Amino acid sequence: xxxxxxxxxxxxxxxxxxxxxxxxxxxxxxxxxxxxxxxxxxxxxxxxxxxxxxxxxxxxxxxxxxxxxxxxxxxxxxxxxxxxxxxxxxxxxxxxxxxxxxxxxxxxxxxxxxxxxxxxxxxxxxxxxxxxxxxxxxxxxxxxxxxxxxxxxxxxxxxxxxxxxxxxxxxxxxxxxxxxxxxxxxxxxxxxxxxxxxxxxx
Amino acid sequence: xxxxxxxxxxxxxxxxxxxxxxxxxxxxxxxxxxxxxxxxxxxxxxxxxxxxxxxxxxxxxxxxxxxxxxxxxxxxxxxxxxxxxxxxxxxxxxxxxxxxxxxxxxxxxxxxxxxxxxxxxxxxxxxxxxxxxxxxxxxxxxxxxxxxxxxxxxxxxxxxxxxxxxxxxxxxxxxxxxxxxxxxxxxxxxxxxxxxxxxxxx
DNA sequence: ACCTGAACACCGTTCAAGT
DNA sequence: ACCTGAACACCGTTCAAGT
Numbered sequence: 165x166x167x168x169x170x171x172x173x174x175x176x177x178x179x180x181x182x183x184x185x186x187x188x189x190x191x192x193x194x195x196x197x198x199x200x201x202x203x204x205x206x207x208x209x210x211x212x213x214x215x216x217x218x219x220x221x222x223x224x225x226x227x228x229x230x231x232x233x234x235x236x237x238x239x240x241x242x243x244x245x246x247x248x249x250x251x252x253x254x255x256x257x258x259x260x261x262x263x264x265x266x267x268x269x270x271x272x273x274x275x276x277x278x279x280x281x282x283x284x285x286x287x288x289x290x291x292x293x294x295x296x297x298x299x300x301x302x303x304x305x306x307x308x309x310x311x312x313x314x315x316x317x318x319x320x321x322x323x324x325x326x327x328x329x330x331x332x333x334x335x336x337x338x339x340x341x342x343x344x345x346x347x348x349x350x351x352x353x354x355x356x357x358x359x360x361x362x363x364x365x366x
Numbered sequence: 367x368x369x370x371x372x373x374x375x376x377x378x379x380x381x382x383x384x385x386x387x388x389x390x391x392x393x394x395x396x397x398x399x400x401x402x403x404x405x406x407x408x409x410x411x412x413x414x415x416x417x418x419x420x421x422x423x424x425x426x427x428x429x430x431x432x433x434x435x436x437x438x439x440x441x442x443x444x445x446x447x448x449x450x451x452x453x454x455x456x457x458x459x460x461x462x463x464x465x466x467x468x469x470x471x472x473x474x475x476x477x478x479x480x481x482x483x484x485x486x487x488x489x490x491x492x493x494x495x496x497x498x499x500x501x502x503x504x505x506x507x508x509x510x511x512x513x514x515x516x517x518x519x520x521x522x523x524x525x526x527x528x529x530x531x532x533x534x535x536x537x538x539x540x541x542x543x544x545x546x547x548x549x550x551x552x553x554x555x556x557x558x559x560x561x562x563x564x565x566x567x568x
Numbered sequence: 569a570c571c572t573g574a575a576c577a578c579c580g581t582t583c584a585a586g587t
Numbered sequence: 588a589c590c591t592g593a594a595c596a597c598c599g600t601t602c603a604a605g606t
Binding site: 204205208254256257258259260261264268271272274275276280281282284285286288289290292293294295296297298300301303304309310311312313315318322324326327328330331332334335337339341344345347348350351352354355356 | 406407410456458459460461462463466470473474476477478482483484486487488490491492494495496497498499500502503505506511512513514515517520524526528529530532533534536537539541543546547549550552553554556557558
């Protein structure tokens with residue numbers, strides 16, 4: 165698992181193949197199968213190993229809303245810091261597994277903010293959806309985009325009488341994804357967590 | 367391109383291989399290369415064909431905010447309705463290309479709401495991030511999740527003194543993603559589009 | 569201009585056989 | 588219990604050769 169995780173962290177999720185891992189371990193491909201079953205189970209085990217290794221992040225903020233936001237931003241930062249592992253997890257639909265302790269922390273802050281049950285589930289899913297989305301857009305560094313798909317090329321062909329050219333030009337330039345992700349999470353938190361009744365400190 | 371799009375729509379993004387497409391066309395794999403260059407360029411062309419075929423969706427709502435929300439929901443619904451093509455586009459980072467006309471419609475409504483330039487760019491990116499994220503979670507139907515990754519299994523192992531068990535149980539159950547996506551978009555729109563100064567009708 | 573056949577360097581997976 | 592070798596059925600891509 166450690167060898168597999170190392171491959172992913174250094175060379176990306178696609179670099180993790182059964183043959184590659186076997187050769188790193190000085191062993192035959194078929195030996196891997198005896199130990200882990202198949203590639204999907206290997207990935208699950210790698211993601212679980214990574215989750216164990218993650219330090220718990222601390223939550224800041226005075227109001228319940230601020231603390232919910234802070235705990236959600238922790239997930240974003242952790243996922244972004246280990247984007248290769250996040251990409252691996254998302255390729256088999258295991259993002260939930262990757263950030264489980266941080267997700268529990270969000271649920272704890274939601275509880276403190278008076279959001280529980282299905283409402284807490286919805287809020288958490290909304291946070292996770294936004295985070296996953298920003299990673300999908302942030303994953304692909306500008307340089308490695310395929311030909312003809314760089315934003316300035318795509319948007320350079322667009323013109324619409326309802327949209328000023330200054331806006332089109334702005335869309336073609338890259339946004340500050342970190343700031344934008346945290347601001348978006350702020351908006352979603354505000355939409356799903358009621359304002360503190362008495363602005364209680366904690 | 368039509369043959370390739372048909373494969374994707376019926377059998378999913380992974381089913382589109384150069385060899386499979388060639389055999390569908392009764393031709394050799396290498397012929398494809400003469401026409402499209404490589405797989406990435408093939409995918410770009412397929413996505414562009416799909417975008418051309420999409421009907422323009424209409425925007426509803428009385429206030430500028432409502433119209434922005436409506437135009438963003440159009441993107442969500444279109445992406446979700448053609449999830450196989452969306453998965454294909456996102457696999458090469460071409461989601462922008464897929465929904466370009468609908469994105470321009472969002473920019474037009476943002477302009478009408480007084481949001482332009484970099485602020486419009488940020489708002490559009492926030493919408494697209496949320497939509498992409500919900501698709502990443504919605505793509506994988508419950509049945510095709512790998513063993514040990516079904517929500518009730520993952521969350522069944524979780525227990526935390528700060529989180530009531532009713533909340534854990536709720537998280538293990540699937541959410542109504544359609545409703546949740548539209549509600550999340552509502553929250554993001556509210557965060558990025560100022561309330562109408564005089565509640566003007568349009 | 570358009571298509572083919574053969575080849576290269578990869579994949580995940582299975583299965584009988586070894587120790 | 589653990590590992591190997593050979594094989595099957597796939598990939599994307601290149602390149603010389605055909606018409």
